[in-house]
Amino acid sequence: MKKIIFLLAITLIFTACKDNNAKDNGKLNIVTTTTMLTDLVQNIGGDLVNVQGLMGSGVDPHLYKASEGDVSKLVNADIIFYSGLHLEGKLVEVLEKMESSNKTTIALADALDKKTLIGSEYFASNYDPHVWFDINYFEQFAEKTAAVLAEKDPTNAAKYEANKEAYILKLEALQNTIKQTIETLPKEKRVLVTAHDAFNYFGKAYGFEVVGLQGISTATEAGVQDVQKLATFIIDKQIKAIFIESSVPKRTIEALQASVNSKGHDVKIGGTLYSDALGTTGTVEGTYIGMFKYNVNTIVNALK
Ligand SMILES: [Zn+2]
Numbered sequence: 001m002k003k004i005i006f007l008l009a010i011t012l013i014f015t016a017c018k019d020n021n022a023k024d025n026g027k028l029n030i031v032t033t034t035t036m037l038t039d040l041v042q043n044i045g046g047d048l049v050n051v052q053g054l055m056g057s058g059v060d061p062h063l064y065k066a067s068e069g070d071v072s073k074l075v076n077a078d079i080i081f082y083s084g085l086h087l088e089g090k091l092v093e094v095l096e097k098m099e100s101s102n103k104t105t106i107a108l109a110d111a112l113d114k115k116t117l118i119g120s121e122y123f124a125s126n127y128d129p130h131v132w133f134d135i136n137y138f139e140q141f142a143e144k145t146a147a148v149l150a151e152k153d154p155t156n157a158a159k160y161e162a163n164k165e166a167y168i169l170k171l172e173a174l175q176n177t178i179k180q181t182i183e184t185l186p187k188e189k190r191v192l193v194t195a196h197d198a199f200n201y202f203g204k205a206y207g208f209e210v211v212g213l214q215g216i217s218t219a220t221e222a223g224v225q226d227v228q229k230l231a232t233f234i235i236d237k238q239i240k241a242i243f244i245e246s247s248v249p250k251r252t253i254e255a256l257q258a259s260v261n262s263k264g265h266d267v268k269i270g271g272t273l274y275s276d277a278l279g280t281t282g283t284v285e286g287t288y289i290g291m292f293k294y295n296v297n298t299i300v301n302a303l304k
Contacts, residue, residue: 028153031077033088034061035278036132037108037141039288041081043167044145048156052077057280060247065090074098079152081145084109085117085129087276092124104152111144112137118200130276133202135175138288139168174289178296182206185300191239192299193230193256195248198275208299213252227252231259234267241270241302247277270302 028049032038038053045051054070055061061083066074071094074080082088082095084107099105109131120128131137146164150157182190190208192199197212213230234242234256242257244250253269260267273295279285285294 028078028149029076030079030081031073032080033064033082033091034276035059035281035286036138036288036291037081037083039278039286040138040141040167041145044142044160044163045149046159046163048153048159049149055277057277057286058246059277061088061276063090064088066094070094074103077103079104079106079148081106081108081148083107083129083132085125085127085131086123087129089123104148106144106148108141108144111140118204128197128200130198131201132288133199134205135171135178135292136205137201139171142167142171170289174292178206178292181296181300185303189240189303191237191303193234193239193242194273194275195243195245195250195253196275198245199273206296213256214248227256227259230256231263234260235263235265238265239267239303241268243270243299243302244272245275246272246279247275268302271298273298 028045030041030045030049030051032041032051032053034055035053035057038051041049041051052073054066054073055064074094075098080095080098080103082091082105086092087109088095095105095107109127109129112131114127117131118128119126123129132141142164146160149160153160187207192203192208192210194210194212196214197210199208199210199212202208203210211230211233213226233239242253242260244253250272257267257269274285274291278288278291279294284290
């Protein structure tokens with residue numbers, strides 16, 4: 001019943017705002033879901049667009065539900081960008097509703113070649129949605145974003161294209177920097193144990209074995225058996241550090257640390273990684289590029 005009322009509310013707001021699709025001060029109104037996408041669209045749209053992100057720093061996209069305020073932002077947007085592949089599991093219904101109402105609603109992961117993605121039984125999409133941890137995929141997000149902005153606002157197409165080119169150069173530089181940093185860590189030490197499986201694409205792209213305690217989505221809790229199994233793995237591999245994630249409660253990783261330590265191996269908490277959300281807006285880690293460098297430096301320093 002609650003769901004029906006909610007959908008009805010969306011329909012009403014949508015009907016009320018249908019004609020309010022004009023550009024605000026000549027700028028496109030864009031709504032994004034995660035902080036990664038907010039940063040991306042800001043880089044490509046620059047001051048030609050208004051960007052409103054629904055999720056803030058430290059917010060878990062798997063569990064995020066739309067508030068009434070969010071729904072009215074979505075309804076008033078010229079373009080909605082979301083990540084897709086069921087990353088935003090609890091927003092799917094609202095986003096699909098927007099799409100079926102002919103609003104420009106773009107799942108950026110749809111631009112990726114599915115054959116290259118990592119499969120996952122945990123998501124309704126059947127794919128692991130944490131694709132932004134391979135910088136090549138994030139570059140494809142940038143390409144798609146620029147194309148959508150240019151189509152919607154052709155007058156400024158050349159500017160979006162130039163912004164995108166400049167941003168991709170920065171992403172290429174980022175890729176070189178992090179590869180150099182990772183080179184300083186011996187290959188056998190490249191094992192990343194974190195709270196949930198957000199880093200599979202990172203591992204595949206940059207040569208880490210990745211193990212998440214909580215399975216691939218935070219919607220499923222880790223059991224005692226998972227903790228015991230992973231503790232044994234950490235001791236066998238003589239892993240020096242495990243990692244907390246900014247958008248996942250740290251208790252499961254602390255339980256894992258306690259279990260390892262009780263078996264006589266000293267494993268440290270190597271720091272907090274940004275997984276499904278960036279750091280605070282206005283800080284270096286509040287950008288995709290800053291977040292990536294911070295994560296890689298944290299991982300490499302703790303595992304050395
Ligand atoms: Zn996740």
